[in-house]
Amino acid sequence: MNHVFYLSSAIALLGAALAMACRNAFHALLYVVVSLLAVAGIFFSLGADFAAALEIIVYAGAIIVLFIFVVMMLNLGQRAVNREDDILTPTMWIGPGVLALALFAELVVILIRGAGGSTTGIGVGPKDVSLALFGPFVIGVELASFLLLAGLVGAVYLGSGARSTGGER
Amino acid sequence: MTAEVLLEHGLVVASALFATGLIGVLVRRNLLFQLLAIEIMLNAAGMAFVIAGARWGEADGQVFFIFILVMAAAEVAVGLALLLRLSHRFRGLDGDSVSVMRG
Numbered sequence: 001m002n003h004v005f006y007l008s009s010a011i012a013l014l015g016a017a018l019a020m021a022c023r024n025a026f027h028a029l030l031y032v033v034v035s036l037l038a039v040a041g042i043f044f045s046l047g048a049d050f051a052a053a054l055e056i057i058v059y060a061g062a063i064i065v066l067f068i069f070v071v072m073m074l075n076l077g078q079r080a081v082n083r084e085d086d087i088l089t090p091t092m093w094i095g096p097g098v099l100a101l102a103l104f105a106e107l108v109v110i111l112i113r114g115a116g117g118s119t120t121g122i123g124v125g126p127k128d129v130s131l132a133l134f135g136p137f138v139i140g141v142e143l144a145s146f147l148l149l150a151g152l153v154g155a156v157y158l159g160s161g162a163r164s165t166g167g168e169r
Numbered sequence: 170m171t172a173e174v175l176l177e178h179g180l181v182v183a184s185a186l187f188a189t190g191l192i193g194v195l196v197r198r199n200l201l202f203q204l205l206a207i208e209i210m211l212n213a214a215g216m217a218f219v220i221a222g223a224r225w226g227e228a229d230g231q232v233f234f235i236f237i238l239v240m241a242a243a244e245v246a247v248g249l250a251l252l253l254r255l256s257h258r259f260r261g262l263d264g265d266s267v268s269v270m271r272g
Contacts, residue, residue: 005175009182016186016209020193025201032205039216042182046175046223051231055212058238063208063245070249071201074256128228129235137232144239151243158250 007106008041011099018095025071029064030096036060037103047123179220186213200255200262204248211241 015035022028036059043052133141186209193206215237222230252262259266 005178009178013182013185013189016189019209020189020197020202020206025199028202028205032209035209036212039186039212042179042216043219046179046220048219048223048231048234051215051219051234054235054238058242059208059212063242066245066249067201067205070252073253074201074262124222124226124228124231129231132228133232133235137229140232140236144236147243148239151246155246155250158247158254 004045004106004110005042007102008038008045011035011102012038012042015096015099026068027095029067029071031099033060033064034096034099034103036064037100041103041106049123050126050129173224176220176224179223180217183213183217183220186210186216189213198264200252200264203264204245204252207248208241208245211237211244215241 012035015031015038019028019031019035022031036055040052040055040060043049043055190206190208190210190213193209194203197203197206215234218230218233218237220230222228222234255267256262
Protein backbone atom coordinates (compact mmCIF):
# COMPACT_ATOMS: atom_id res chain seq x y z
CA MET A 1 0.00 0.00 0.00
CA ASN A 2 3.03 2.29 0.12
CA HIS A 3 2.86 3.34 -3.51
CA VAL A 4 -0.83 4.19 -3.07
CA PHE A 5 0.07 6.50 -0.22
CA TYR A 6 2.84 8.29 -2.12
CA LEU A 7 0.96 8.59 -5.42
CA SER A 8 -2.15 9.92 -3.65
CA SER A 9 -0.03 12.41 -1.72
CA ALA A 10 1.57 13.68 -4.93
CA ILE A 11 -1.84 14.07 -6.61
CA ALA A 12 -3.30 15.82 -3.56
CA LEU A 13 -0.45 18.34 -3.39
CA LEU A 14 -0.41 18.93 -7.15
CA GLY A 15 -4.18 19.39 -7.28
CA ALA A 16 -4.18 21.88 -4.41
CA ALA A 17 -1.27 23.87 -5.87
CA LEU A 18 -2.83 24.01 -9.35
CA ALA A 19 -6.18 25.03 -7.83
CA MET A 20 -4.56 27.99 -6.11
CA ALA A 21 -2.83 28.97 -9.37
CA CYS A 22 -6.03 28.87 -11.47
CA ARG A 23 -7.63 32.10 -12.61
CA ASN A 24 -11.05 30.61 -13.36
CA ALA A 25 -13.07 29.56 -10.31
CA PHE A 26 -14.60 26.57 -12.07
CA HIS A 27 -11.20 25.15 -13.08
CA ALA A 28 -9.98 25.58 -9.52
CA LEU A 29 -13.01 23.68 -8.20
CA LEU A 30 -12.24 20.75 -10.51
CA TYR A 31 -8.66 20.63 -9.23
CA VAL A 32 -9.86 20.80 -5.62
CA VAL A 33 -12.26 17.89 -6.18
CA VAL A 34 -9.39 15.77 -7.52
CA SER A 35 -7.23 16.82 -4.58
CA LEU A 36 -9.92 15.84 -2.06
CA LEU A 37 -10.40 12.46 -3.75
CA ALA A 38 -6.64 11.91 -3.50
CA VAL A 39 -6.76 12.73 0.22
CA ALA A 40 -9.50 10.11 0.52
CA GLY A 41 -7.07 7.69 -1.15
CA ILE A 42 -4.45 8.56 1.48
CA PHE A 43 -6.97 7.83 4.24
CA PHE A 44 -7.82 4.52 2.62
CA SER A 45 -4.15 3.56 2.40
CA LEU A 46 -3.81 4.38 6.12
CA GLY A 47 -6.63 2.00 7.01
CA ALA A 48 -9.03 4.81 7.94
CA ASP A 49 -11.89 3.64 5.71
CA PHE A 50 -14.63 5.58 7.49
CA ALA A 51 -12.72 8.86 7.22
CA ALA A 52 -12.11 8.15 3.52
CA ALA A 53 -15.82 7.62 2.90
CA LEU A 54 -16.69 10.80 4.82
CA GLU A 55 -14.09 12.75 2.87
CA ILE A 56 -15.71 11.73 -0.41
CA ILE A 57 -19.32 12.16 0.74
CA VAL A 58 -19.06 15.39 2.72
CA TYR A 59 -16.08 17.24 1.24
CA ALA A 60 -16.13 16.23 -2.43
CA GLY A 61 -19.85 15.56 -2.46
CA ALA A 62 -21.46 18.32 -0.39
CA ILE A 63 -19.05 21.19 0.24
CA ILE A 64 -17.68 21.42 -3.29
CA VAL A 65 -21.20 21.16 -4.73
CA LEU A 66 -22.12 24.15 -2.53
CA PHE A 67 -19.19 26.04 -4.03
CA ILE A 68 -20.33 25.08 -7.54
CA PHE A 69 -23.86 26.34 -6.80
CA VAL A 70 -22.46 29.67 -5.65
CA VAL A 71 -20.23 29.99 -8.73
CA MET A 72 -23.28 29.26 -10.86
CA MET A 73 -25.37 31.87 -9.01
CA LEU A 74 -22.69 34.55 -9.33
CA ASN A 75 -22.34 34.25 -13.10
CA LEU A 76 -25.69 35.48 -14.34
CA GLY A 77 -26.52 36.90 -17.75
CA GLN A 78 -24.28 37.30 -20.76
CA ARG A 79 -21.09 36.91 -18.74
CA ALA A 80 -22.21 33.38 -17.87
CA VAL A 81 -22.62 32.52 -21.54
CA ASN A 82 -19.12 33.76 -22.33
CA ARG A 83 -17.82 31.89 -19.33
CA GLU A 84 -19.55 28.74 -20.55
CA ASP A 85 -17.56 28.94 -23.79
CA ASP A 86 -14.36 29.07 -21.74
CA ILE A 87 -15.42 26.15 -19.58
CA LEU A 88 -16.35 23.87 -22.43
CA THR A 89 -12.99 24.09 -24.22
CA PRO A 90 -11.26 20.72 -24.26
CA THR A 91 -7.94 22.09 -23.01
CA MET A 92 -9.26 22.87 -19.54
CA TRP A 93 -10.24 19.27 -18.91
CA ILE A 94 -6.71 17.98 -19.50
CA GLY A 95 -5.19 18.96 -16.15
CA PRO A 96 -7.87 17.61 -13.78
CA GLY A 97 -8.51 14.73 -16.19
CA VAL A 98 -4.92 13.50 -16.08
CA LEU A 99 -4.84 13.69 -12.27
CA ALA A 100 -8.18 11.87 -12.01
CA LEU A 101 -6.94 9.22 -14.43
CA ALA A 102 -3.91 8.62 -12.22
CA LEU A 103 -6.25 8.13 -9.25
CA PHE A 104 -8.38 5.76 -11.34
CA ALA A 105 -5.31 3.74 -12.36
CA GLU A 106 -4.38 3.48 -8.69
CA LEU A 107 -7.86 2.17 -7.88
CA VAL A 108 -7.71 -0.39 -10.71
CA VAL A 109 -4.31 -1.64 -9.52
CA ILE A 110 -5.67 -2.09 -5.99
CA LEU A 111 -8.75 -3.93 -7.24
CA ILE A 112 -6.80 -6.26 -9.57
CA ARG A 113 -4.17 -7.10 -7.00
CA GLY A 114 -6.78 -7.56 -4.31
CA ALA A 115 -4.46 -5.83 -1.88
CA GLY A 116 -6.43 -4.78 1.17
CA GLY A 117 -5.38 -3.62 4.57
CA SER A 118 -3.27 -0.61 5.35
CA THR A 119 0.33 0.53 5.39
CA THR A 120 0.67 -0.05 9.10
CA GLY A 121 -1.31 -3.26 9.08
CA ILE A 122 -3.76 -1.82 11.61
CA GLY A 123 -7.12 -0.66 10.35
CA VAL A 124 -9.52 1.45 12.40
CA GLY A 125 -13.00 0.55 11.25
CA PRO A 126 -16.32 2.39 11.54
CA LYS A 127 -17.29 0.38 14.63
CA ASP A 128 -14.35 1.64 16.69
CA VAL A 129 -14.94 5.20 15.49
CA SER A 130 -18.64 5.08 16.38
CA LEU A 131 -17.94 3.60 19.82
CA ALA A 132 -15.45 6.39 20.52
CA LEU A 133 -17.71 9.09 19.05
CA PHE A 134 -20.79 8.18 21.07
CA GLY A 135 -18.87 7.04 24.14
CA PRO A 136 -16.22 9.38 25.54
CA PHE A 137 -16.77 12.13 22.92
CA VAL A 138 -20.56 12.41 23.14
CA ILE A 139 -20.28 15.99 24.44
CA GLY A 140 -18.48 16.81 21.19
CA VAL A 141 -21.43 15.48 19.23
CA GLU A 142 -23.74 17.80 21.18
CA LEU A 143 -21.44 20.77 20.56
CA ALA A 144 -21.29 19.89 16.86
CA SER A 145 -25.09 19.93 16.72
CA PHE A 146 -25.10 23.41 18.34
CA LEU A 147 -22.58 24.59 15.76
CA LEU A 148 -24.58 23.18 12.86
CA LEU A 149 -27.77 24.80 14.15
CA ALA A 150 -26.00 28.15 14.51
CA GLY A 151 -24.54 27.78 11.01
CA LEU A 152 -27.98 26.94 9.61
CA VAL A 153 -29.63 29.94 11.25
CA GLY A 154 -26.80 32.23 10.13
CA ALA A 155 -26.88 31.00 6.55
CA VAL A 156 -30.68 31.37 6.34
CA TYR A 157 -30.55 34.88 7.79
CA LEU A 158 -27.75 36.04 5.49
CA GLY A 159 -29.36 34.35 2.50
CA SER A 160 -32.75 36.00 3.04
CA GLY A 161 -31.13 39.39 3.71
CA ALA A 162 -29.14 39.25 0.48
CA ARG A 163 -32.26 39.59 -1.62
CA SER A 164 -33.57 42.72 0.13
CA THR A 165 -30.22 44.55 0.05
CA GLY A 166 -29.79 43.61 -3.58
CA GLY A 167 -33.17 45.16 -4.36
CA GLU A 168 -32.44 48.45 -2.59
CA ARG A 169 -29.30 49.22 -4.52
CA MET B 170 6.99 0.72 5.93
CA THR B 171 7.15 1.17 9.66
CA ALA B 172 4.65 3.25 11.52
CA GLU B 173 7.17 5.96 12.44
CA VAL B 174 8.15 6.57 8.81
CA LEU B 175 4.47 6.68 7.91
CA LEU B 176 3.80 9.28 10.59
CA GLU B 177 6.68 11.47 9.42
CA HIS B 178 5.85 11.30 5.73
CA GLY B 179 2.15 11.78 6.35
CA LEU B 180 2.74 14.82 8.51
CA VAL B 181 5.04 16.27 5.83
CA VAL B 182 2.25 15.85 3.26
CA ALA B 183 -0.32 17.37 5.64
CA SER B 184 1.86 20.39 6.40
CA ALA B 185 2.62 20.89 2.69
CA LEU B 186 -1.13 20.88 1.96
CA PHE B 187 -1.66 23.34 4.82
CA ALA B 188 1.09 25.59 3.42
CA THR B 189 -0.54 25.48 -0.02
CA GLY B 190 -3.82 26.63 1.51
CA LEU B 191 -2.06 29.35 3.52
CA ILE B 192 -0.34 30.66 0.39
CA GLY B 193 -3.72 30.68 -1.33
CA VAL B 194 -5.27 32.76 1.47
CA LEU B 195 -2.38 35.23 1.46
CA VAL B 196 -1.86 35.58 -2.30
CA ARG B 197 -5.35 35.46 -3.80
CA ARG B 198 -7.66 38.43 -3.43
CA ASN B 199 -10.77 36.71 -4.76
CA LEU B 200 -12.93 35.79 -1.76
CA LEU B 201 -14.14 32.55 -3.37
CA PHE B 202 -10.55 31.36 -3.75
CA GLN B 203 -9.77 32.38 -0.19
CA LEU B 204 -12.67 30.27 1.09
CA LEU B 205 -11.45 27.35 -1.03
CA ALA B 206 -7.96 27.78 0.42
CA ILE B 207 -9.41 27.72 3.94
CA GLU B 208 -11.14 24.45 3.04
CA ILE B 209 -7.79 23.02 1.93
CA MET B 210 -6.18 24.13 5.19
CA LEU B 211 -8.96 22.56 7.32
CA ASN B 212 -8.65 19.40 5.26
CA ALA B 213 -4.90 19.28 5.92
CA ALA B 214 -5.50 19.71 9.67
CA GLY B 215 -8.00 16.85 9.66
CA MET B 216 -5.54 14.75 7.68
CA ALA B 217 -2.91 15.25 10.39
CA PHE B 218 -5.44 13.94 12.96
CA VAL B 219 -6.23 10.86 10.86
CA ILE B 220 -2.54 10.12 10.30
CA ALA B 221 -1.79 10.37 14.00
CA GLY B 222 -4.77 8.13 14.74
CA ALA B 223 -3.54 5.56 12.20
CA ARG B 224 -0.05 5.66 13.70
CA TRP B 225 -1.26 4.44 17.09
CA GLY B 226 -4.25 2.47 15.82
CA GLU B 227 -6.71 4.60 17.79
CA ALA B 228 -10.16 5.79 16.71
CA ASP B 229 -9.72 9.25 18.28
CA GLY B 230 -8.04 10.68 15.20
CA GLN B 231 -11.03 9.88 13.02
CA VAL B 232 -13.41 11.22 15.67
CA PHE B 233 -11.65 14.58 15.58
CA PHE B 234 -11.62 14.44 11.79
CA ILE B 235 -15.43 14.21 11.96
CA PHE B 236 -15.54 17.27 14.23
CA ILE B 237 -13.34 19.22 11.80
CA LEU B 238 -15.63 18.10 8.96
CA VAL B 239 -18.67 19.45 10.82
CA MET B 240 -16.89 22.74 11.48
CA ALA B 241 -15.85 23.05 7.83
CA ALA B 242 -19.43 22.43 6.70
CA ALA B 243 -20.84 25.09 9.04
CA GLU B 244 -18.08 27.53 8.10
CA VAL B 245 -18.58 27.10 4.37
CA ALA B 246 -22.37 27.57 4.65
CA VAL B 247 -22.03 30.89 6.50
CA GLY B 248 -19.02 31.94 4.41
CA LEU B 249 -20.76 31.38 1.10
CA ALA B 250 -23.89 33.20 2.32
CA LEU B 251 -21.67 36.18 3.25
CA LEU B 252 -19.96 35.89 -0.14
CA LEU B 253 -23.29 36.07 -1.99
CA ARG B 254 -24.27 39.13 0.04
CA LEU B 255 -20.97 40.85 -0.66
CA SER B 256 -21.17 40.14 -4.37
CA HIS B 257 -24.70 41.62 -4.48
CA ARG B 258 -23.55 44.73 -2.68
CA PHE B 259 -20.15 45.42 -4.23
CA ARG B 260 -20.66 43.78 -7.65
CA GLY B 261 -17.59 41.63 -7.33
CA LEU B 262 -15.65 39.21 -5.21
CA ASP B 263 -12.58 41.35 -4.57
CA GLY B 264 -11.58 41.10 -0.93
CA ASP B 265 -9.97 44.55 -1.01
CA SER B 266 -13.31 46.19 -1.82
CA VAL B 267 -14.41 45.60 1.80
CA SER B 268 -11.17 46.71 3.43
CA VAL B 269 -12.53 50.13 4.42
CA MET B 270 -15.27 50.65 6.99
CA ARG B 271 -17.85 53.38 6.58
CA GLY B 272 -19.05 54.80 9.82
